[in-house]
Each structure stands twice: as structure tokens, then as C-alpha cells.
Amino acid sequence: MFVAREFEAANAKYVASFTKGDLQLPPQRKVAVVACMDARLDPARALGLEEGDAHVIRNAGGRVSDALRSIIISQQLLGTREIVIVHHTDCGMLTFTDEVIRDKIRGELHQNADHIAFLPFGDLVQSVKDDILWLRNSPLVLDVPITGYVYEVESGRIVKVEDQ
């Protein structure tokens, strides 16, 4: 059975107790979270988000350069004025290089992915610092408060990464 069918069953239960049908489009807490797609991280539960609170942008590694389109839309059209970055321990992005995944794709899919920057990193804390700096240096991103964290998948804790 497809997992999608299980999602439909779970959603029926969600609908049965749903009470949030009148929320507005712009995020109420005016914040955009950029987090890794990792299955063990649930940004809503880990950060105390309710429906309507915040934009949540997620990708492999929680890399901000890959989130730029969404961040611009979040700020320019929907009024968010703070950014929170969440990377995490035991991240898959620590385990490979562009060369490794490109070779795998060439070998197994017989395709060339040399045009894709997969954005892996070798140092977790530095990856958060790099992403904060990347945002601060982007002329397309507003000068807003930016806070970066490492989420510990072992403990559920977010640990703040000090800004440069």
C-alpha cells in the first residue's frame, strides 16, 4: 500500500478535530524557519509552532541558498521579519560530497548531475554560520534578525550557534 493512502486515513482524523479554518495567509508570528528536511526533526513540535504561526521552509541540510526564492516571497509578499535556521546532528549532508552523489547518479541513473550543487558540508556548526553570513550578504534578503541553531536528534534540544 502506498504511504499516501495512510496519509489520507490520518488526515481524516485531523479533519475531525480541525478548528483552525479562519487563519490568515500571512504568518502571525512574522518569522520564516529554514530547516533540514530530516525525518527526525519536526520543526512545529520542536519549536512550539501552531498552525498559522510561521513559514517553514525545508530542504536537504536546511541550506539558505536553496531557500532564497521562498525567503524573498516570505519577506516581500507575506511580511515575515525574522529568520531562524535549524541544522541538526547526524545530518546526511555530512556524509557525502558532490563528487560522490554525481558518480552514483552517473553509475545508476546514467545521467549527468554535474550542474547541481548538492550543498553538503563537513562541519555542522560552521554550516549554520555560513548560512547566516550568506543571508546577511544577500542584497535580496532584508536586514532582519537571524538566529541559527543545531538541533540535537539525540536529545530534541536546539543549541544556539553564535553569530560571527
Place this chain on the structure above:
Amino acid sequence: MFVAREFEAANAKYVASFTKGDLQLPPQRKVAVVACMDARLDPARALGLEEGDAHVIRNAGGRVSDALRSIIISQQLLGTREIVIVHHTDCGMLTFTDEVIRDKIRGELHQNADHIAFLPFGDLVQSVKDDILWLRNSPLVLDVPITGYVYEVESGRIVKVEDQ
């Protein structure tokens, strides 16, 4: 006060009852969800996801072309073998065009964003169909089950979009 400080307080409560410190890196249910960043949509609650279950990739509109890097990593390195797409009613992507946001950025930030495709859409159901087709036509994406939904922010319900 920054919202980040409120996240830290909420996280302390999450940590206090955290019991999932031994989850594995690969998503247990072998599925990648691609959903909009919209604040009103909580994919975990709406689809019944627990920590460890699924990759959750989110961006403005839940557009798959902007999620390609993450989808490749999810499939090639972390073993997911199903994709679920979730767009939603009252989406901000229905409200503008590339020209509108590029003009706003030119006028207010004095920057040129003509090189960025913001991926807005005019028809919600069609946007889901387009994204399913985009994945099926991508040689870098495995031939896996793909299901698309429209999430109704008014009711909490996911409505399946029939494949072409």
C-alpha cells in the same frame, strides 16, 4: 523580543518529554513529502507523521522543480521510494506574477531579481498536475509512486488530485 527566544522556551518543554533519541537517519516510511511553506499547513499533524517517518521538503508553493536537489538526495542517499505533493487553497502563489515581485524588489530594494523564477501559478489543481508531470519527466528522479493533494486551509482536508 525575537521569536527565536520564544522557540527556545518552547523547545525546553519539548526536550523535557523527548523520547525519540534513537531514530535512524533514513526515513522509516520511505516517503518524501513536498509541501508549501504556508504557515497554516502543518504536514506532520495533517498527514499523521511522527518523528523519523518521512522527509518533509517545503518551499513557496511546494514546487517540485525547486525541490530537485533535496529529492535526489532523499532517493539516492536515504532510500525514499514514494513522493507526496501538497499544495493548498488560498496559496500566496496564486496572488502574483514574476513581474509583480521583480518590480517590487526593483522599487524597494533597488535590486534586480530578473534571474529568479518565483514559480507562481494561476490554477491550483493544475499546479499539482504540473508538478507530478515535472517529476515523471525528470531523468534525475526515480520512477516511484507520486500522489498529489490540495490541502484545504478552511477544513484541514487533503483532496487528491487525479494524475494525468
